[in-house]
Amino acid sequence: MKLYRNILLILFSFILYLSNSYAEILQQEDKFNNLILQNHDFKYSYLESRNDIGVFYDFFYDKKQNKILIKRDKKNYPIVRFSLFNFKQIKHGDSVTKFNKLDLSKIDDKKIIELHKLSANVKLTVNNKEINLISKPYKLNDIKLAEFYLDYINTIDTTKGILEISFYSLFKNHRPDLQKYTEVLLDDNIYYPSEDVLISGWWPVTSINYNEYKTDVDISQSGDLEFYYGKGKLFTLKSDSGIAQFRQKFNFKNFPFDSQTLSIEIIPEQKSSPNAEINWPKGNASVTFVTPEKGPFLSLINYQNKNMLKEIGWDIISTDIKSNVVIEENYYDPFLEEIYPYMQNSINLSIEIKRNSAHYVFKIIIPVFLILCVAWSVLWIPTPKLDARLTTSIVALLALIAYNFVFEGDIPKLEYLTDLDKFILLSYIFCCIPTFISIGFSRFILKTQKLQKKVTKINSYIRRWGALIYLLITFQIFYSVN
Secondary structure (H helix, E strand, O other): OHHHHHHHHHHHHHHHHHHHHHHHHHHHHHHHHHHHHHHOOOOOOOOEEEEEOOEEEOEEEEOOOOEEEEOEOOOOOEEEEEEOOOOOOOOOOOEEEEEOOEEHHHOOHHHHHHHOOOOOOEEEEEOOEEEEEOOEEEEEEEEEEEEEEEEEEEEEEOOOOEEEEEEEEEEEEEOHHHHHHHOOOOOOEEEOOOHHHHHHOOOHHHHEEEOOOEOOOOOEEEOOOEEEEEOOEEEEEEEEEEEEEEEOOOOOOOOOOOEEEEEEEEEEOOOEEOOOOOOOOOOOOEEEEEEEOHHHHHHHHHHHHOOOHHHHOEEEEEEEEEEEEEEEEEEEEOOOOEEEEEEEEEEEEEEEEEEOOHHHHHHHHHHHHHHHHHHHHHHHOOOOOHHHHHHHHHHHHHHHHHHOOOOHHHOOOOOOOOHHHHHHHHHHHHHHHHHHHHHHHOOOOOOOHHHHHHHHHHHHHHHHHHHHHHHHHHHHHHHOOO
16 A cells, blocks of 8 residues: 555656646746737847848758758859849859958858958959959848658659658747847746737748648648747747648659659748848848758658658659759839849758669560560561561551550650650661561562562561661660660
8 A cells, every 4th residue: 555655646746746847837938928028129030130241152961070061062162052232143053262362162161151241342253253242231030940850752743743741840040139038037948929929020930931832731730939948049930740742843854764853942931132122121131041950951861761762663862952042033023013133042852763663674665675576576587478477567566556555644745755755666666667678578579589589688687787776776765874
C-alpha cells in the first residue's frame, strides 16, 4: 500500500508542478500581450534600417563545414543575389570582383558583409565593368525558413506537369522592435498573441506563401502566429503543413533517359522596390528576402538518402535550395494606376531526379529492336519469294505501330521529338525499307538471270550496310544521355 501511495503522491506533485508552470506561462503571456497593446505603434515591421548600396550576395550550404556561406564562382568571387537600386546593371547571378580596389576573392564572408553595410559611395567591378554606386536609405526584412520536412513526394504527374508533396515547414522572423517588451519577463518558450494583438498590426512572417498550383484547406493548413523567445531574441513563427501541389516545367527531349528538376517555390507577398513613393508601405525603399537556415538543407539531404521514389519510377540525384529574383518590367498597379518594375525575391527548393529507364529499355526499346530484326530478316529471304517477304515485313510493321501506344500516357503531347520518339521513328523507317525493297525488286524478278544477280547483290549490300547505319544512328540518338 505504501508503494501505491508514494506513486500517487509523486504523480500528483508532477501534475501540480505542470499546472503551476502552465499558469506561470499564461501569466507571462498576458503581461507581454498587454505591454505590446499599450506601448507598440504597430507600424509595418522591418528587421533593419540601412543606408548602403543595397547589394546582397547569394547563399549556398557547405556540407563539409555545415555552414551557409556566400555563394562564389570558380574564381572565388561572390555571386549577386539581388541589387535593390541598380538591378538593371547588377543582375542575379553576376560575379563581383572588386569593392573599390579590394579583390573580393581574397576576402572572407564576414568582411564582405561588413563592407556592404558601409554608408559610402562605392565602385564595384561586375563582369569586368566598373559601376559607381551611391548609398541610399532603405528597409530590410529577411524571413528565415527555419524548418522544412519533406515527408513524401506523393505524385510526379509528368503528363499534367504537377508535383504533389506531404510536408511540414516553419518560418521565423526576428522582431527587434518587440524585444524591449520581453526584458525580465519571458523565459525561453513559445507564447501566443492575444486576438487584439493579432488584429492590431501587420506580421511579415504570415505573408510568406508557397506558390501552389491549387490550395485546398482540407489537405493543407497554415498555423496560427506564435511568439518564440530564445537566447535573448524574440521571433514570430508561422508553420505550414499538409499536402501541396506545384506546377512543374519538364523537359522530355532525353526521354526515357531524362533527368528533371522538381521545384517548390516560396515567395513573400511583400515586393522589393527602390522607389519609396510606390512601395508599400509608402515612404521607404525596401527589400524582402526569404532565406533558408541549415535545417531545410539537412532535411532535403536526409530525404535524398531515404525516400520511396523508386516505387514511382525515379531516383534523386541531388537536392538544393536556390534563390530567385522575379522582375516584371512593366507591372501595372491598379491602385496607383502606374506602370513600374515589380520585383520579388523568392527561393526554390530544388530536387533533381532521374527516371528509372529500365522499364522502357526492357519493355519498349529491346522489343522494338527485336521486331525490327524480324522485319530486317526479310532481306535474307530469296528475292523471288515476294509473298513471304511482304507478309513478314508488314506483320512486323503492324507490331511496331502497336508499341507507339505503350508509353503514350507517360508524357504529354509535345511539339518536339523525344529520344524515344526518334528511335521509334527511325525503326519505322527501317522497318518499311524491306517492304519497299521487296516491292521494288518485284519488277525484276525472273526477267533475266543478269537482272536477278544484280537484284540479289543490291539486296546483300542493303542488309549489310543498312543494319550498320541503323545502329550508328541509334547510338547517336542516345549518345547525349550516356
